[in-house]
Amino acid sequence: MQATVNGSASLPERVIYLDNAATTPCIPEALAVMVEALSGPCGNPSSHYSIGYEAKAVLDAARAQVAAALNAQPGEIFFTGGGSEADNWAIKGAAFTRSRQGKRHLITSAFEHHAVLHSMRSLERMGFEVTYLPVSPEGFVRVEDVAAAIRPDTALISIMMANNEIGTIQPIREIAALAREHGIWMHTDAVQAVGSIPVDVKELGVDMLSLSGHKFGGPKGVGALYCRKGIWPQNLIDGGGQESRRRGGTENVAGIAGMGKALELAVKDLEHRMTHEQQLRDYVIDRVLKSIPDARLNGARAPRLPGNVNLSFPGLEGETILLDLDMHGICASTGSACNSDSLDPSHVLLSIGVPEEIGHGSMRFSFGPQNTMEEAEYLCSVLEEIIPRRRAMSCMWLQSENKARSFSLKGEN
Ligand SMILES: *Cc1c(COP(=O)(O)O)cnc(C)c1O
Numbered sequence: 001m002q003a004t005v006n007g008s009a010s011l012p013e014r015v016i017y018l019d020n021a022a023t024t025p026c027i028p029e030a031l032a033v034m035v036e037a038l039s040g041p042c043g044n045p046s047s048h049y050s051i052g053y054e055a056k057a058v059l060d061a062a063r064a065q066v067a068a069a070l071n072a073q074p075g076e077i078f079f080t081g082g083g084s085e086a087d088n089w090a091i092k093g094a095a096f097t098r099s100r101q102g103k104r105h106l107i108t109s110a111f112e113h114h115a116v117l118h119s120m121r122s123l124e125r126m127g128f129e130v131t132y133l134p135v136s137p138e139g140f141v142r143v144e145d146v147a148a149a150i151r152p153d154t155a156l157i158s159i160m161m162a163n164n165e166i167g168t169i170q171p172i173r174e175i176a177a178l179a180r181e182h183g184i185w186m187h188t189d190a191v192q193a194v195g196s197i198p199v200d201v202k203e204l205g206v207d208m209l210s211l212s213g214h215k216f217g218g219p220k221g222v223g224a225l226y227c228r229k230g231i232w233p234q235n236l237i238d239g240g241g242q243e244s245r246r247r248g249g250t251e252n253v254a255g256i257a258g259m260g261k262a263l264e265l266a267v268k269d270l271e272h273r274m275t276h277e278q279q280l281r282d283y284v285i286d287r288v289l290k291s292i293p294d295a296r297l298n299g300a301r302a303p304r305l306p307g308n309v310n311l312s313f314p315g316l317e318g319e320t321i322l323l324d325l326d327m328h329g330i331c332a333s334t335g336s337a338c339n340s341d342s343l344d345p346s347h348v349l350l351s352i353g354v355p356e357e358i359g360h361g362s363m364r365f366s367f368g369p370q371n372t373m374e375e376a377e378y379l380c381s382v383l384e385e386i387i388p389r390r391r392a393m394s395c396m397w398l399q400s401e402n403k404a405r406s407f408s409l410k411g412e413n
Helices: 028-039 050-070 083-099 114-125 143-149 172-181 253-268 270-291 318-327 347-351 373-393 395-412
Strands: 077-080 105-109 129-133 154-158 185-189 208-212 223-227 308-312 362-366
Touching: 028 253, 050 077, 050 208, 050 253, 077 083, 083 105, 083 114, 083 154, 083 185, 083 208, 083 223, 105 114, 114 129, 129 143, 143 172, 154 172, 172 185, 253 270, 270 308, 270 373, 318 362, 318 373, 373 395
Parallel strands: 105 129, 105 154, 154 185, 185 208
Antiparallel strands: 077 223, 208 223, 308 362
C-alpha cells in the first residue's frame, strides 16, 4: 500500500481495519478448531458409526456453547448458513405457520437489515401485509408505535436488537412483552448485538433471535436461529432430518465449531471488550466533533453499540473519503457495506431523517477488540487532514459556504 506522508498522519505499516460491523477477522482459536474439524476423519454427523458420532459431538459442543452464550437450551439452537438465512427463516417461516391461523400481518421497522426488509417485501408479494414502523431521529423504534400497529391478525413482530449502521440499541424487552401480551411471535435480528453486548433470550423474552458467526470473530457463512421451545416457524430449507428435522442439509461442521468457539470466547471477555471499544468510540466521536467543523454524529450516543461511530461530513461524498482513507491504510465503510455498490443514500440514514445530501457524506467506523487507541488517534488525524483538503476542492461545500455568507451579508444590510 502506497500513501503520501504529510501532516501529522504517518504512514501505516499494515491495514487498519475499522469495519468490524461488516465482518470481523476470524480469531486464531476459532481457526484452530476449524482446522482440527476439517483435517480429522470428517464423518457425516448424521451417520451411525464412530467417525459420524465424532462429527456429531463437535456439533453438540458448539450448540452447547451458543446456547450458554444466549442463556438458551441447546435444543433451542438451530444452525444456518448465516445471519441472512436465520432472518429469512424466522420471518417467512413464522408468516407461513401463523397464516394457517388466519394471521397474515407482520410488523417491522424501516431501518432493518435487508435480510429482514427484503424477506418482508417477498411476503408482501405473496399477499401478506406488512407495517414498516418509522424510526425516531435519535435512531430508536418507539414502543408506542409498535403498540399502535398491532392488529388482531398480527403474526409476527421483527425488530433488530442493534442497528448495523448507526449502532443504536432497541427496546427489545419492552416490545417482546407487548408481543407476548397479544399472542404475537417476536423475532429480533441480533446479528450486530451478539458478541458485542449482553444478549440473554430469557431476559429479553423473545421467541426467535438471529446471529451470525462472522460478526464476532467466527467464520463467514454460518449462523444460528434461536427458537424458543414450542415456537415452530415453518421450515425454509427442506431436506434431510438435520437440525431436529427443521433445517435440511449436512451441517457445516467446521464452521459451526469455529462459531461456537468464537462466541464462547467473546462472551467470556465481554465486559473488557465493551469497555475497550467504548473508549475508542468515545475518543473518536469527541475529537472529530470538536476538530472538524460541521461534522455530525448519526444516531444517539446511548444506548449504542460500544464500537460504532457513524459520522456525516456535509459537503463531501462518502466514496471520496473512503478512497482517501484507503490511501492511508484505513478500512471503513460509507453507511452500510451492503450499500457500497449503489449510490443510493442509506435507507437507515433516511429513516432517521438525515437529509439526502448529508447522508451521502456519511462514514461508519466500527471498532473490534483488536483495535488500539493508537489506531483511533491515527484515524482522527487522517480525517482532520483529508476532510478540510477535500472540502476546499468541493463545489458542493463552497457553494453552501457562499450561500451562508451572502445570506448573512444580506441580513446585515
Ligand atoms: C451482517 C448482518 C446480517 C447478515 O448476516 P450474514 O451472516 O452476513 O448473512 C443480518 N443482519 C444484520 C443486522 C447484520 O449486521
